[in-house]
């Protein structure tokens with residue numbers, strides 16, 4: 001298909017969300033394809049997933065750059081060499097510079113393991129347990145300058161069960177991530193999902209999030 005959306009996926013680790021996107025894109029009718037996977041770490045397991053799927057992959061180590069701005073400039077150049085319509089962050093453990101976020105504004109998605117705006121940042125599962133929350137989940141959002149604060153696209157909830165550990169909770173949240181991320185990318189590729197004046201719109205209607 002010629003009208004499929006080209007997506008570059010950025011990872012730092014396991015790449016299970018990358019795998020979910022790879023698997024979704026195996027279906028012929030899926031409107032996006034992954035043109036490249038880029039990791040800032042050469043030991044990221046996700047690189048093997050890209051290799052196994054026959055997808056181009058690159059390592060661009062932040063250790064080779066003096067500061068965030070110069071790394072992000074090189075990263076932008078590398079990403080743009082694949083000419084993507086969408087950049088999907090999938091466990092990319094880097095804070096992004098203002099220039100980077102602005103460059104990809106409206107075509108940069110992230111998946112976060114909490115029901116944003118609750119539990120921005122790291123160690124979300126343990127923090128949810130420590131606070132005695134009954135509900136937890138995952139969110140896909142457009143990336144803006146506020147860390148984990150961009151407009152929400154899709155969320156999925158899980159119940160916190162008695163006896164849950166950070167690991168068991170993370171596993172159930174990940175199952176949901178693997179459903180909602182390919183769905184959000186599909187909507188974006190179909191042209192149904194857009195960021196308009198800082199608001200996430202689906203089919204020209206403001207997205208409604210009643211889950212938090």
Ligand code: GRF
Pocket residue numbers: 011013014015016017018046090091092111112113174177
């Ligand atoms: C996921 O929990 C994602 O929400 C977060 O980082 C984790 C990445 O997992 N941003 P994986 O590398 O996709 O398995």
